[in-house]
Amino acid sequence: MSDSTLTADEPSLAASLFEDNEEQAAAKTSSLRPSRRTPKVQQPGRLFLAYRTFAWIVAFIRVMVGLRLRRGKIASRAVHVRRAVEALGGPAVILARQFAMRLELFPLDIATELSRLEDKQPAMPLAKAVDEFERHLDKTLTQIFEVFDPVALRSSSLDCIYQASLHGGRKVIVRIMRPEAPLRIHAEQIALKRLVKLLAWLFPSYEERLVALGDELPFIEKEIVDFVTIARLHRLLKKNLKEWKVSNKFYVEKVFLEYCSTNVIVSEYVETYWLSEVLCAYESNDREALEKLHARNIDPKKCAARMFEFGLWSMLENSFSLVSPRVGQFAVMNHSKIMITQLGTVGTVGRYRRRMYTTLFQKLLAHDFEGMAELLIHSLFPLPPIDIYTFTKAIEQRLVSQLIAIENKDAPQWVRSGIGLWTDFLNEVRRFGVFVPAELSRAIQSLCVFSDIAFRLDTETGLRKRLRRYLKNSYRRGARNVVRHWRNPIKRGGSRFTSRPKALNDTLSRVQMNLEGTVDKTPLVFMTVTKKSGYALAQFFETCLLLGKITVIWLAISMGGKLLAGEHVHLVSEVWAVCSSPSYLVLIALFFAIMARRIKFRLDDIDPD
Structure with a gap:
């Protein structure tokens, strides 16, 4: 913190702005707007x-x-x-x-x-920044902060960032938007x-x-x-990192929502190195800087692996992803822990697209260029009137050449990082005049940036190895979550005799939802005989899962009533009684008849190929 730091006890420029008597201060406070009232959008002349x-x-x-x-x-x-x-x-x-x-x-x-x-x-004048801060909060600067540094750490045409300390000594970062910026x-x-x-x-x-x-x-x-939304997303990301058990690798600074408004964000201050400093030290081979990083147990290769993992995690597992990440949005803490300082623009990825991207990476690892081409073309639907066969073959040729180049250690960095693969794909899309959906474009944009950062920090590890490592960790996290939810179902609601069936019912619902999405999103133009057989098998499993869910609910109701009445319950006898009842057998026949009709309707479709 600089020597010109302002304190609540010392006279200063900021303190002189608030030298009002009690009546003036009360009148000034009463005229302030509510901190979270959505301001009217001003229209430019x-x-x-x-x-x-x-x-x-x-x-x-x-x-x-x-x-x-x-x-x-x-x-x-x-x-x-x-x-x-x-x-x-x-x-x-x-x-x-x-x-x-x-x-x-x-x-x-x-x-x-x-x-x-x-x-x-250049930073805006201090008096203007203080006035903007108080105009959006119902407290004066000295009521919130014990120390406030008048020298801005960073300044842009959108906002200015200051350093301060709350009452109690906790250091914070204050981000104040310029009044004319919106x-x-x-x-x-x-x-x-x-x-x-x-x-x-x-x-x-x-x-x-x-x-x-x-x-x-x-x-x-x-x-x-919209600073309020940004602050809420910070808190949501911090919660998601903790739930997915990756908070040991990534960190999001705490945001004090009680001090945030549409034009102000107050977050905690953490001693870190900027990721740009780590990149500069590694790329220039600065021995002195690398020794300082090593003293804090900061390894560029570990930072590279974690940056790549965070990019894929936010896109495939989190509820939102970073659309246009930049190096300036990240910092590195001790032990190579990645800190997200600013989210920037974010975007949501639907469940179907997350599953499709995961399958795409699996096919990349298996060198299945035909499967990759098919999935990428699916993501471009609806297509304009073009020759789909020629379009598919052109994309497959591009993918084959890039998949071979990715494995070549002598290839340029932008090729080995996978950027060349996406560039060639989008070049073919442009050549055929096909429109790229915003969701796919944002996903490619985010993936390219994170891949580039990772390869700048670690030029030895290949793309396929990084993907394999991420998918392995992702499967482990998913398995741990399933086990945790099954072991602790009471925390999610329900009594003791209904919690286990409820947990099983939720698990079956997720499996059914995945099976439905896998089949229903497949366009008929690519529906081969093998895929039709897969559809029939998926329908069979879906029907079995649905019957299993109904059985679980039936058992929960039956056993719950008897337990409440104080009767002794034998699980095997109850299952046999439910499965052998005439109404249950009629229900099975009805569901399998509907399944057979759906399968017959799909198999009767004529394959254009």
Whole structure:
């Protein structure tokens, strides 16, 4: 903390701002808005919107002319695009960073250069920051903090970050949004959306993907400026890490929700090294810095493994994932523990897509390029009117060449990390004019960033080894959760004689849901004879599971009534009594008749192949 630190007992600039008598302080407090009231979205003026729209159009023309003049100069054209975006200003940089690694929109060199965009601005005046803090909270600065450092640790066009101490000595980080930031980002979002609409009108062949891109902008804006949602996601991520038993590898700083609002976030301060410092020390082979890291038991290879694991865990097991991660969002604690300092833009991944991505990685490990191509094409549905056979074969050829290159230790880093695989896939998608759904694009964007960070820290470990290690740990976590839920069902509700059947019923429900999703999401255009047989088998198991659930509920009701009446219950006798009852046998016949009808209906479908 700097020498200009402010305390509650010493006169200072911050303290002088609050030198009011009791009546003035009471009047000032009564005029403050509630801390969590959703503020009205201010609309920028028409003249300012016209100016920003014109600036985006000029930047686009500048980029296109520069790309034409620099044709063949890959490094030069990427730097030209980045500088054109930086010239638009801080709010434009914030929006552009969200699309940095969208490989279906930009070539790899331009996407990599856009990921290096930095938003650095001078800090706002202290009096303005304090006024903004108190305007959104019902307490003065000195009522919350014992010590407040007036020198901002970081400053961008969105917010300023300060260091402080709560009453009691606990160090915290205070993130205060600039009062003009929401309005400026909203104006940039509207201007960029107007540019996208103009391009969709000028280039009808790209209309679908441009319209989808424009529809994403309002959601991205909300994720950037809504500090309340960001604080809640921090707390949810911390809870999920603990539930999945991975809190020994990853850490999320504690957020004090009682001091948070739409424009303020207060979180705990933790002594760490920035991940960028670890990367710089490793890549430059700085002996002195590496020795300091070693003294804190920080191993770059272990950091690489954990960064890769966190990327896959957040996408495949967590309820939300980081869409556009950057190196600046992570820090490293002692013993190579990864700390997530900022979430940035997040996105949700549905249960079906999580299962599909897991299957995709399993097929990558097995070198099943045909299965990978099929799953990737499934994720692109609905397809435009194209030759599906030619499209499939083109993707398979790309995947074969990249799967071979991944195993080659002499291949470039971007190939061995798997980025080349996704780049080739998206190049073929662009060539055939197929639109990439936002969910798939965000997943690829996140995976590419985490893979790149991992390979920068550890160039020896291959992609297949990392995937195999993650899937192994994932299966172990899933098995532990099933065992834990089965051993402690009473904690989730229910009495002693219904808790076990309820736990079994929940387990059967999850298995049935997975079986249903595996079959129902398979398009008929890829339904071969083998898949139809698999469908029939899945329907059989689904029916058996459903009957098992009904049996469990039936037994719970029957045994529960007898236990409440004080009668002695014998489990085997009760099961036999239920299974041999006429009503139960009629129910079995009905369910199997419905199953046979569904299987016959699916087998009668004519396979287009």
